[in-house]
């Protein structure tokens with residue numbers, strides 16, 4: 001659905017993209033990661049035909065944004081970083097107006113269904129200017145979904161949402177990608193979103209793709225696994241550990257362990273297994289995630305998990 005090879009692009013004489021690659025297939029939810037200013041939004045602008053690039057190749061849904069920008073934009077649902085709504089409009093009026101811009105005329109019923117889907121049903125008839133940030137995020141997702149796109153491109157879609165709102169957006173994206181034919185490109189700083197939603201990632205730093213591939217493969221290549229601290233009631237039997245687990249050390253009642261888990265399963269089965277082997281676990285805390293280590297080892301920077309802290 002997206003094929004970018006060695007993309008190079010300058011803005012006002014400054015080289016911004018110096019070699020970006022991206023490969024997104026049907027069924028993929030692709031996390032595009034990188035520090036502030038790395039070139040993520042510029043890459044998105046280029047693949048929508050909104051920025052002219054100097055060299056490299058971009059294919060989007062079989063077309064080339066240099067020649068087919070309008071038809072590409074009609075088949076792609078975009079949620080940009082800045083929503084740019086008209087504050088005096090209500091959500092239904094806005095979605096109808098937006099649909100018409102793309103030669104897609106949603107009916108009252110279509111619009112009501114879409115707003116219900118993103119959790120804006122009851123309050124949608126107020127002017128958008130009175131919406132909370134979370135409501136605007138939901139409306140932005142509804143707008144991206146309105147033309148029934150094959151490909152969704154979302155820039156920080158859960159930014160500013162409370163945990164319930166975030167979960168709802170996650171569920172919508174999972175539903176969108178579930179038929180295996182659609183694709184999602186998710187640009188985010190929230191590794192938790194990537195962990196939950198994505199099967200592939202690309203990490204961009206300073207205008208270059210530093211790493212790209214399936215998360216399962218990249219984590220397996222990285223090795224190391226995930227680290228946890230477990231608070232235990234009594235000293236455990238460390239001579240009888242389940243496969244995939246290593247004890248790294250202990251201090252007081254806390255034991256540091258490293259576990260290799262299947263991304264599809266998570267560590268939960270392992271905790272049950274430990275309990276059966278006599279480990280009286282009182283508390284479990286996750287240390288730096290493998291995804292965070294992967295990210296840091298390819299950018300030398302930490303992501304700002306502000307939403308997690310909030």
Ligand SMILES: Nc1ncnc2c1ncn2[C@@H]1O[C@H](COP(=O)(O)OP(=O)(O)OP(=O)(O)O)[C@@H](O)[C@H]1O
Pocket residue numbers: 011012016034035036037038039040041042043
């Ligand atoms: N219109 C512009 N004029 C000049 N420089 C620009 C322009 N747009 C982007 N840049 C520069 O290009 C670089 C990449 O910006 P871009 O917005 O693509 O980064 P990003 O990875 O999306 O960052 P963030 O995570 O902060 O959104 C930055 O150094 C930015 O200052």
